[in-house]
Amino acid sequence: MAGPGSGILLLVKKHIYIYSPSSAVRDKAAFKRGVRRLTTLGYEVELDETALSSHQRFAGDDDTRLAAIARAAASGADVALISRGGYGLTRLLPHINYKALDKAVSRGTRFVGLSDFTALQNALLAKTGAVSWAGPALGEDFGTEGQPDDIMEACFDDLITGQGEGTGWRLPKIATKSGADGAWQPGAEGKFGVKSAVLWGGNLAVLCSLVGTPYLPQVKGGILFLEEVHEHPYRLERMLTQLLHAGVLAQQKAIVLGQFTNYKLVPHDKGFKLATVVAWLQRQIKAPVLTGLPFGHVPTKVVLPVGAKVALAVEDRDAFLLWGHSH
Structure with a gap:
């Protein structure tokens, strides 16, 4: 030795x-x-x-x-x-x-x-x-x-x-057009931030299955991130409605949407799509709804500390989740 x-x-x-x-x-x-x-x-x-x-x-x-x-x-x-x-x-x-x-x-x-x-x-x-x-x-x-x-x-x-301190991503353009899909719009200075909030969430369907059980964290003033796969936008809206009616969404400082993949639109949707759901969601709550987080059932995914206190910073189309070395 x-x-x-x-x-x-x-x-x-x-x-x-x-x-x-x-x-x-x-x-x-x-x-x-x-x-x-x-x-x-x-x-x-x-x-x-x-x-x-x-x-x-x-x-x-x-x-x-x-x-x-x-x-x-x-x-x-x-x-x-x-x-x-x-x-x-x-x-x-x-x-x-x-x-x-x-x-x-x-x-x-x-x-x-x-x-x-x-x-x-x-x-x-x-x-x-x-x-x-x-x-x-x-x-x-x-x-x-x-x-x-x-x-x-x-x-x-x-x-x-133990080197990770946070992650960043570029918000999709549609998320910053004034009123285009109802998602977050930058203010006069194009900035938004949360200094300290618990990051939690994950797969939308699984999270909904925990509502009403002792296994759903009672996070108030948190940052909720969500992703899903193989679910049509109307099903996504139905699950988000459950979180809404359960009072979960109204208690968060921000909703961060990751990747929603592998679903197929049909002719009788008549324009109803994922952007429609995002617009609807933003009208239901006061907290900003950010999109484009590189996480979900996709090859390019970041790692996120579930349960850690993080900072969220947005300037124009640049978004950052920061947690430092403490976790």
């Missing part, structure tokens, strides 16, 4: 623990590609013993997946990364050991995922206040057949090395 004065730098590989808390891994080739990619990037990858298990549509029965979550919490890994989303976590929420997850977070493990993982993230926040991370999944993001997205990988590396 090298001593303090040896001049030899000992590099310790960052440890990633892969587990499957939701649906069964169907694309095993993508799973294997993802593992190879993370290994190539220099990470130490550990696979949970049931990561490829299958029971009905799930990655093992409920007890199997609960045990996998417990092993992820006890792994001591720098990152506990889900293999995929799908469905399965909401039925586990009453049985999860949140104290163990909170303890793992306090020791430095970052729980990362998206989609169905929204359920566990928000339940963890509601029960303990612990911060988790909205970010990539193994198969969907690192296991693509081509080169994984550079921005996604860079954001993930910033997270695992």
Whole structure:
């Protein structure tokens, strides 16, 4: 072992623990590609013993997946990364050991995922206040057949090395046209900001499934971010209406919309589209509705600290979410 004065730098590989808390891994080739990619990037990858298990549509029965979550919490890994989303976590929420997850977070493990993982993230926040991370999944993001997205990988590396301080993006032009779609319009100075607010949210459908349960965080004065996939705009509006009528949206300082993808408009929509929903949403609440956040079921995605206090700054079409090194 090298001593303090040896001049030899000992590099310790960052440890990633892969587990499957939701649906069964169907694309095993993508799973294997993802593992190879993370290994190539220099990470130490550990696979949970049931990561490829299958029971009905799930990655093992409920007890199997609960045990996998417990092993992820006890792994001591720098990152506990889900293999995929799908469905399965909401039925586990009453049985999860949140104290163990909170303890793992306090020791430095970052729980990362998206989609169905929204359920566990928000339940963890509601029960303990612990911060988790909205970010990539193994198969969907690192296991693509081509080169994984550079921005996604860079954001993930910033997270695992503790270098990430925030993220920024360019607002779509439509979001700044005066009244064009009802979304946020810059004031006379073209600026907007929130100094300190809890960032929370995730997948819209999963978040709506938590309304009326002990697993929906009671965040007031927060910044709510949302994304969705395979849902027509009218369904998005219906889910947003649920959050509206439940009083969730009115309590936020800002709504930040990510990517809403893989849906198909039909002739009888007659002009009803995603921009229509955004315009409707902005008319319902006083808080600004920002669009274009690079997060969702898309290759280019940033990582976001769910439950952390962040600052939001907008100037003209430049938007920034900032959280520093504290998380």
